[in-house]
Amino acid sequence: MTKVLIIAEHDGSALNPSTAKCVSCAAAIDGAEIDIAVLAADTTGIAAEAAEFEAVSRVLTIERAENEKPITAKLAPQIAAIAGDYSHIMGPSTTFGKDLMPHVAALLGVNQVSDIMTVENSHTFKRPVYAGNAIVTVEAPAGSTVVATVRVASWQAANGGNSATIAPLDAAAELPMHTRYVSLESAASDRPDLQTAARVVAGGRALGSEEQFGLIYQLADALGAGVGASRAAVDAGYCPNELQVGQTGKIIAPDLYIAIGISGAIQHVTGIKDAGTIVAINKDEEAPIFEVADIGMVGDLFQILPELIDAVN
Amino acid sequence: MDKIIVGLKRVVDYNVRVQVKSDGSGVETDGVKMSINPFDEIALEEALRIKESGAATEVVAVSIGTSESQQQLRTGLAMGADRAILVTVDGDIDPLSIARVFKALAEKEGAGLVMLGKQAIDGDNSQVAQMLAALWGRPQATFASGVTIEGDSARVVREVDAGLETVEVDLPAVLSVDLRLNEPRYVKLPDIMKAKKKPLDEVPLTDLGIEPGPVIKELQYAAPEGRQRGVTVDDVAGLVAALKDKGLV
Numbered sequence: 355m356t357k358v359l360i361i362a363e364h365d366g367s368a369l370n371p372s373t374a375k376c377v378s379c380a381a382a383i384d385g386a387e388i389d390i391a392v393l394a395a396d397t398t399g400i401a402a403e404a405a406e407f408e409a410v411s412r413v414l415t416i417e418r419a420e421n422e423k424p425i426t427a428k429l430a431p432q433i434a435a436i437a438g439d440y441s442h443i444m445g446p447s448t449t450f451g452k453d454l455m456p457h458v459a460a461l462l463g464v465n466q467v468s469d470i471m472t473v474e475n476s477h478t479f480k481r482p483v484y485a486g487n488a489i490v491t492v493e494a495p496a497g498s499t500v501v502a503t504v505r506v507a508s509w510q511a512a513n514g515g516n517s518a519t520i521a522p523l524d525a526a527a528e529l530p531m532h533t534r535y536v537s538l539e540s541a542a543s544d545r546p547d548l549q550t551a552a553r554v555v556a557g558g559r560a561l562g563s564e565e566q567f568g569l570i571y572q573l574a575d576a577l578g579a580g581v582g583a584s585r586a587a588v589d590a591g592y593c594p595n596e597l598q599v600g601q602t603g604k605i606i607a608p609d610l611y612i613a614i615g616i617s618g619a620i621q622h623v624t625g626i627k628d629a630g631t632i633v634a635i636n637k638d639e640e641a642p643i644f645e646v647a648d649i650g651m652v653g654d655l656f657q658i659l660p661e662l663i664d665a666v667n
Numbered sequence: 668m669d670k671i672i673v674g675l676k677r678v679v680d681y682n683v684r685v686q687v688k689s690d691g692s693g694v695e696t697d698g699v700k701m702s703i704n705p706f707d708e709i710a711l712e713e714a715l716r717i718k719e720s721g722a723a724t725e726v727v728a729v730s731i732g733t734s735e736s737q738q739q740l741r742t743g744l745a746m747g748a749d750r751a752i753l754v755t756v757d758g759d760i761d762p763l764s765i766a767r768v769f770k771a772l773a774e775k776e777g778a779g780l781v782m783l784g785k786q787a788i789d790g791d792n793s794q795v796a797q798m799l800a801a802l803w804g805r806p807q808a809t810f811a812s813g814v815t816i817e818g819d820s821a822r823v824v825r826e827v828d829a830g831l832e833t834v835e836v837d838l839p840a841v842l843s844v845d846l847r848l849n850e851p852r853y854v855k856l857p858d859i860m861k862a863k864k865k866p867l868d869e870v871p872l873t874d875l876g877i878e879p880g881p882v883i884k885e886l887q888y889a890a891p892e893g894r895q896r897g898v899t900v901d902d903v904a905g906l907v908a909a910l911k912d913k914g915l916v
Contacts, residue, residue: 365829425834426797427806449827453809456762456794460801465763465883468792482891483791487685488694489889495881532837533806536822540830549828553915577916589847595812596830601791602846604828610915620684627894631913633906648897649909661903666916 356386356476358442359414361433361458362404363450364394366422369403371550372446372504374511379504380444381409381512382473389414391436391523393429395422406514414523423535426454432525434461437499441476447503447605448549459501467494467502481505485601486624506549507607507628541594543581545571548597551580553610554629556599559586560615560637560655567592569659570614576666582606584616600625615655618643635659668723668779668816668838671714672772675728675743676704677736678789691887703739706784708746710844712851713814714782715747722816725749727776731760731768737867744862745854751867754875761882762790764872766798771875773803778839780821785810785843796843806836809843 358380363370373390380388389412390404397415404413414436420428433454437443443458445451447469459466472480477494482505494500548554555577557570567587574581582604583597599606601621607628614635616622623646626632634647637654644650651658679685680700687694703711714726728743728751730736740751754768773781786793793809800807812831813824816838825832826845872879900906910916 427800430801449810449825452793453797453807456792456797457801457807459794460763460766460798463763463880465761465881466792466794467883468790468794478886484679484685484694484789485791486891488687489891491886491889493884493886495883498881530804530806532840533808534835536833536835538827538830538832585846594830595826595847596828601788602786610910627891631910631915632894633910644899645896646894648894648913649906650897650899651901651906652899658903662906665903665907 356383356442357440358383358386358388358444359437359440360388360390361443361445361451361454362390362392362400363446363448364392364400366394367399369400370446370448370450371511371547372448372451372506373404374407375506375509376444376446376504377407377410377512378509379470379473380442383442383476387411391416391433393421393432395419401520405518405520406516407512407518408514408516409512410516410518413518413520415520416523416525420529424450424454425533425535426457427533428529429454430457430461431527431529433458435525435527436523437462440499442500442502444502444504447505451503455501455503462499462501464498464501467492467500469505470502471505471508482624485621486627487620505605507605541596545574546578546580548580548582549604549606551608553577553579554582554606554608555579555612555614556582556584556616557587557592557614558584558616559590561587561592564592572663573612573659573666576663580608584622613643613647614659616643617641618646670725670727670776670778671717671723671780671782672727672729672769672776672778673707673711673714673743673748674769674781674783674795675707675711675730675739676784676787677701677730677732677739678704678787681705681788687888687890691889693888701735701738703742704784704787706786706844706846708851709846709848710782710784710842711743711746711748712849713844714780716849717814717816723779727752729754729769729772731756731765733757740867741862742854744865744867745858746852750865753867753869754872755869756872761879762792762794763798764877764879765795766802767877768872768875769795769799770803771877773839780838780840780842782842782844785845796841800841803841806840808834808836808840810845811842812845812847814842814848
């Protein structure tokens with residue numbers, strides 16, 4: 355019997371869209387019964403959102419003051435304590451899930467399947483390795499719990515319309531005090547979230563400065579798009595780290611991705627492979643980004659961008 | 668703090684364009700350049716800086732693999748690690764077993780910090796540090812882009828999806844490091860000569876009392892579905908027209 359427990363990702367008040375992707379992945383396993391666990395200080399709003407997903411049986415809420423911030427050392431023992439009933443424990447392959455799920459796996463004495471792209475059957479999955487340059491089919495051992503992270507860019511969000519049972523749960527676990535949350539520094543923005551935006555405009559090293567990177571924001575705003583960046587642009591300090599797209603940043607799948615002044619290193623391209631349409635603007639016609647671009651334009655971005663912003667406006 | 672243990676994994680070099688073998692059994696590694704996993708090199712650099720600041724007395728580089736990993740450990744010694752341990756295994760070993768190796772060594776050495784890369788660029792798993800923290804019962808701070816040692820604790824800035832998160836962890840602790848933590852030093856020729864004289868001990872996995880459990884089997888490797896080069900447009904009008912064609916603006 356396949357029973358999947360999904361660990362909800364949230365910011366303390368609202369569900370992160372990554373959870374809806376996990377539900378779709380779990381639902382791809384034949385006959386899976388799906389529960390979602392919400393660990394928070396106040397689970398009310400988050401649990402209500404989670405209960406709407408099609409195919410979800412129950413939403414289990416674990417409310418403790420210690421669950422106010424996502425500290426793995428505190429969350430993992432609670433998840434391990436309720437894992438006994440499940441054949442699968444899944445979380446998103448976001449920094450939240452990447453931090454948490456291997457810790458849960460080790461507490462349960464199993465290895466983890468990282469970054470599920472497709473489900474072949476209950477224990478067989480496809481996942482990317484070598485920055486997406488190879489896809490490997492893996493088989494988790496039968497007879498032990500499958501702990502996995504879900505590559506969110508590979509999955510559509512689950513549909514809503516459901517009203518699953520919400521049940522409080524007591525996860526008796528002693529929680530360590532050795533890890534303490536201090537702060538989160540986040541560049542507040544009204545723009546669409548990079549990981550879920552339908553359109554993304556991204557800038558690279560060729561923007562040349564933080565000030566000139568402003569052109570990327572202007573085009574993004576004209577298109578109602580989220581903003582991304584190459585590692586080079588982040589390293590150079592043109593924009594904050596959370597905008598980085600690629601193997602070590604965010605893996606995204608927008609309908610439209612516009613890469614501006616980005617050469618297209620393998621490590622960057624692996625982050626956008628699932629995009630619907632890729633547009634590349636670069637002055638170097640040999641740039642590898644053109645090999646994966648559906649629409650390419652060779653030229654000086656400082657001439658093209660103002661014109662393009664005007665045209666879109 | 669007395670000792671810092673740093674993990675160094677031997678991987679296909681960052682610049683190699685990886686090819687899947689025609690029989691799907693893995694990727695081509697014959698005649699391919701091998702290096703220290705870049706994230707691990709950053710972990711070593713940070714450990715060396717902590718030692719140089721006076722907050723630690725010894726940096727021990729550890730690798731788990733075949734005797735070929737000696738090469739990466741020698742590079743680590745040339746960078747400045749004081750000694751190295753190679754835990755020898757035949758073939759591949761799973762992340763949970765690797766975490767058990769680090770736990771055994773951390774306890775034996777009395778390490779104040781175990782520092783690892785946030786992921787290895789071959790398997791892209793990102794598991795060992797988190798697993799080690801679970802098995803060892805010590806704090807984890809993953810994806811670190813800033814580390815400050817403050818007596819018996821460390822303040823760590825973490826690169827998370829929402830921005831930069833700061834946590835405080837008691838030592839001993841496990842850190843996994845991200846790209847922007849530092850820029851690793853270049854190795855100088857005299858250091859390479861000196862590194863040849865530094866101790867490099869080999870310990871068979873079985874001597875640590877670790878028997879790998881059930882692993883996640885790799886059934887088949889395949890090349891990813893490629894994207895095709897599309898059209899080229901000459902001007903902004905052409906670009907906007909192409910986007911309109913696809914219903915994107």
